[in-house]
Amino acid sequence: MKLRRSCVSILLGCLLCLSALTGNAENSKDFGQYVVHFNALATDQLPARVAREYRITRSKNRGMINITVLRKVLGSPGQPVHAFVEVAGTNLAGQYRRIPVREVREGNAIYYIGEFGVTHEETVRFDVRVRPQGTPDTMQVEFSQDFYTR
Numbered sequence: 001m002k003l004r005r006s007c008v009s010i011l012l013g014c015l016l017c018l019s020a021l022t023g024n025a026e027n028s029k030d031f032g033q034y035v036v037h038f039n040a041l042a043t044d045q046l047p048a049r050v051a052r053e054y055r056i057t058r059s060k061n062r063g064m065i066n067i068t069v070l071r072k073v074l075g076s077p078g079q080p081v082h083a084f085v086e087v088a089g090t091n092l093a094g095q096y097r098r099i100p101v102r103e104v105r106e107g108n109a110i111y112y113i114g115e116f117g118v119t120h121e122e123t124v125r126f127d128v129r130v131r132p133q134g135t136p137d138t139m140q141v142e143f144s145q146d147f148y149t150r
Contacts (some may be wrong), residue, residue, distance in 0.1 A: 027039050027143060029139075029141050031139045033071060033072055034069060034070065034071055034072065034081070034130075034132055034139065035069075035070045035072065035078060036067065036068070036069055036070075036128070036130050036139060036141050037067070037068040037069075037070065038065070038066065038067050038068075038126075038128060038141055038143060039065070039066055039145075040063055040064065040065045040066070040124070040126065040143075040145040041063065041064060041145070042059075042060055042062065042063055042064075042118065042147055042148075042149070043056055043057060043058050043059055043062040043063065043064045043115065044058050044059055044060045044062070046058060046064070054104060054113065056113070056115060057115060060149040060150075061117060061118060061119070061149050062115055062116070062117060062118065063115065063116050063117070063118040063124065063145070063147055064113060064114070064115050064116075065087055065089075065099060065101070065113070065114045065116075065126060065128075066111055066112070066113055067085055067087070067101065067111065067112040067113075067128060067130065068080060068109075068110070068111040068112070069081050069083040069085075069110070069130055069132055071132070079108075080108060080109055080110040080111070081110065081132045081133060082103070082110060082132070082133040083112070083130050083131060083132045083133060084130070084131040084133070085101050085103075085112045085128070085129070085130050086098075086101075086128070086129040087099040087100075087101055087114050087126060087127070087128050087129075088126070088127045089116060089124045089125065089126050089127075090124070090125045090127075091122050091123060091124055091125075092122075092123050092125075097116060099114040099115075099116045099126075100114055101113060101114035102114070118147040118149065119147075119149060120147075120148060120149040120150050121146070121147075121148060122146070122147045122149075123144055123145070123146050123147075124144065124145055124147065125142065125143075125144045126141075126142065126143050126144070126145070127140070127141075127142055128140065128141040128142070128143075
């Protein structure tokens with residue numbers, strides 16, 4: 001259990017650090033009662049131990065998207081919530097792909113991870129749809145990420 005908590009901390013820390021390095025220090029969108037946090041990166045940037053623990057394929061030709069949905073709670077960073085999450089990506093050539101995501105739970109943390117193939121200098125435009133459990137409304141986030149595989 002201690003190893004798993006350590007891996008979650010490492011994974012989340014890596015994602016935040018890598019986002020900062022790519023100029024996307026904190027990618028989030030506020031929807032009133034909820035905040036959706038999102039980022040994407042090449043999986044070869046993950047530590048091998050973290051990739052193994054979460055069954056993520058490390059490769060310069062693989063991308064990963066990470067989505068977290070938080071309910072705002074006064075005096076806290078927010079409460080993670082279960083959500084229905086759909087992700088699609090389109091590159092600049094117009095190639096569309098649905099990106100399956102899986103829920104990862106560790107203690108109170110809940111996040112959604114999806115993997116997909118990428119090529120050198122590929123820009124992927126993401127369309128993320130999120131519906132927190134127990135709510136009728138779907139929230140939409142759109143963002144782009146450039147991938148460099150060399």
